[in-house]
Amino acid sequence: MNNETNPCFIHNNFGTFIVYITVLISSISVSESLLVVCVIWFTERLQRNTDILVASLAINDLILGFAFTSNQILTVPLGVVYPIDTKLLSCIVSGLSSGTTNLSMMHMGMIAIDRYIQIAYPFYYMKAMTKTRTYSILLVLWIVNFIFFIIPPTVYNNDQYHKRCILLHQPIVYYSAGFTTYVTSLVLVFVCYLKIAHVAFRHKKASESRRRDVTITQAEIHLRNNVRTALR
Numbered sequence: 001m002n003n004e005t006n007p008c009f010i011h012n013n014f015g016t017f018i019v020y021i022t023v024l025i026s027s028i029s030v031s032e033s034l035l036v037v038c039v040i041w042f043t044e045r046l047q048r049n050t051d052i053l054v055a056s057l058a059i060n061d062l063i064l065g066f067a068f069t070s071n072q073i074l075t076v077p078l079g080v081v082y083p084i085d086t087k088l089l090s091c092i093v094s095g096l097s098s099g100t101t102n103l104s105m106m107h108m109g110m111i112a113i114d115r116y117i118q119i120a121y122p123f124y125y126m127k128a129m130t131k132t133r134t135y136s137i138l139l140v141l142w143i144v145n146f147i148f149f150i151i152p153p154t155v156y157n158n159d160q161y162h163k164r165c166i167l168l169h170q171p172i173v174y175y176s177a178g179f180t181t182y183v184t185s186l187v188l189v190f191v192c193y194l195k196i197a198h199v200a201f202r203h204k205k206a207s208e209s210r211r212r213d214v215t216i217t218q219a220e221i222h223l224r225n226n227v228r229t230a231l232r
Helices: 013-042 049-073 086-120 122-128 131-155 172-231
Strands: none
Touching: 013 049, 049 086, 049 131, 086 122, 086 131, 086 172, 131 172
16 A cells, blocks of 8 residues: 555544644643653652553553654545555554553542542551552553554454554444443443442541531530529
């Protein structure tokens, strides 16, 4: 496949404008993620379990920003001769974009679970959630990301998968796997934060009840003292 027959190319000004906007947003995301990684790396008190998850998410978002920048650049006919076949390059970028997108959502799911366990079961969290376990979980997530990344270049590098732009029209099986992972993580995030809100609301009600009991007790003591004073 040469540059002239690349189905991913955009041949209108509006599409090119969208590409430039996407590249700009991706550049901002890369800068922010790099800042987060540096802050956590150089601040020892920010290297707790949750912070480690956030740092891993930021590293993934760095790669995600570069992936989406490459994704968009490949849709603009720049007249550049790429050092590798454009089919293979499109597959690599497609796998990297899909893998990092799903990994970002899986990170959000893990952070939500981490927050819920720490708030709802603090003593269990202190005992069970060690740094070793956190790193093990992250290793599993990154392995899943690597699997998503490696599938397109190894499985979908044939011409039959490139009649349409694979960056936009992924094979249905691959797309379904990524979509299922993404939605599952999204539901997990929603459920965990809903439970966190429920725990916070329950704690607030308990606090208000204790405060009300203290107020009533103080009022009773004050009334009893007044009665004693009046009877003297």
